[in-house]
Amino acid sequence: MKVVIAHSRYRSAAPSGENAVVDEEAMLLRSAGHEVIAFERASDTIADLPFPRRAAVPAQSIWNPAVRRSLTALLRHERPDVLHVHNTFPMLSPAVLDAARDAGVPVVATLHNYKLLCASGDFFRDGAPCHRCAGGELAPAVAHGCYRGSRAAALPVVAGLAAHRERWRTLVSAYHFVSQSQHRLLAGLRLPEDRVFVSHHGVPAPAPGHLREHRVAYAGRLDAAKGIALLLAGWEAFRAAAPASPMRLIIVGDGPLGAEVRAWAASRPEVDVVGALSRDDTRGVLASSLAAVVPSAWEEAFGLTAVEAMAAGTVPILAAHGSFPELVTDGVDGVLFEHGSAPALAAALAAIEADVSRHLLIGRAARSTYRARFTPQAALERLVAIFEFAIAHPVVPTALRTVSGVQGASR
Template structure:
């Protein structure tokens, strides 16, 4: 299991998922050899090591040496790669193949194409680098860490490693939207498997609470501003309480909204008991991202707790709530998702609102979200059992871990028990 951990000062769902996956596989009887580097190591590196950092996304020589030694000593069946940047480099794929070890990669973002990995720039969806041999727009707009030089390095890395990525034996797409992204990149269907992440089972859900919970990083792409614009279209108290949890650059926006209206409470960042309590107190969880959010873990947490979700029809959100419909791989913008077909079950939905198995999705526009909020509040109790059922069938560790082991067995050509 190869992964470059993101800095601990910047909480990462990807780090959490890798740790959980290792634990789940180990509990299932799989021997896992972690090959982990952390960006927190960078400040303490020696001067010679730091001098090599600019080339490490393209080729990290120490990582290749260490990985090669591990492969020779342990002869693993599969290398499972998550994030390779900056200390591992996609070159680990070539190192594994040189030793005859097949490679599986979980795709957590869009960094095969996009230097930032988000398809999001200056507050809007951006796909300017799609289809280009070199992502020049990323350099012009300083998309990677706000630096033209670092953006040039990342754009070069993506160009150099296009053949590397296309040699991966199996891609794990976390949702159908990520599978579309990989097809658009040129990966054939037979090398793509849709397998979401899992979270531990929190147990029997509490009875539904009241109101809405928004729990996310407080950054522009997570859609707090969109939510507040929609919320303000209703009188204070008309929708029940709105609880906002999280931290980030938009914290002042959340604090100001809570001071402005009696029906908004800002909870700040929450620990695990705090998350469970906030979920128990609420009836609906909100996921109002304005980018192609790959797999918001908060949605899986909501379903596990028997809470339906109201989200935007972008990225993996429709898949998570069981409302994904066939669409063009090129991506969805507000105009495209606004015309999504209405759900076929339950009462007629307002224009721009689609009901799924475990929630609702809407166009990422204030009017559409405002129309959906009372629909979600009225339908929350009826949809709560379906939300829990979707978790048990699709996102429970027992289900997801078996699926992952089957993927390993397929690429390694070894029988499963």
């Protein structure tokens, strides 16, 4: 089939798992023989815009008429089978939905986060999960300045959510949630359930040949939502109980707390902070570690790093909330610890030190779970089935061909 992918790319200064998923998915579709056309705009371009255009970005994030015109023209010219919408903020706007309606192309929307209800996209405020807007409320996001810590910045974001809620309910032929947990937290959208699909992402396996080192790894953005404070506190508690332990910690990534993390590690010779690495190099670090710690303070909608660790046969040590309890069974193919608890994280680290052999077996089981549930090929088959459903059941009249015999998708 022919697929147009619409995506507003996140800034390259803040490496995005969502960007990686979109790119890998496009590559998989092409390798399977599908034609893929990218319709993308990049947030990196905002800084280079002249001031009048840069000042207009908040308004255009609510509605971008130029995007509607150009995407409509593209869809009418290419006549794709489906438009696959990912992130629309801030460079595309929900105008992409109207473009698809104008051209008679069914839409599949993949929801990667909580952006359609939450101004910050993560249901996270003041260091803890926050569900004040989960029922569809809008005022709390402005009152608390939930976008960039600013009421003024949050206002256009909230205005966009309010203006287009009905569009998201009526112009999308199929909704792709990436976990059951995410689906539950976004119940306030009141989407038509007969068009909802829940399907985990697939993750490429790392290159073979990595030797295990006696260390645990953290790979991700260095910010509060990712649980960096808990990571540092948990490691300190572990080392206080086992000061002679040969276990090392390697931290991959950068972000707002990067300077703080590097200062903390400077007096701890057993900790290596290596900064941001490529996806392949990051997967190599995970594959050569005994365990990967994912201490997220926010309720992750999926958990890319957790599954990347599983693909490598590395034990994922996960905060027990959000999507993580869906990904692993505690003590079988992963380890779950009480979210927000430094002593619980320290105990999970101590358990590895006390019985490395057992955790190597857990890593092997994690690899088996990955092969059964999270391979790119399995995810591709599920995604194509969602596309086929949307093509066969468009919510608006379509001038394009439809297909029959839709494969069952995981719902």
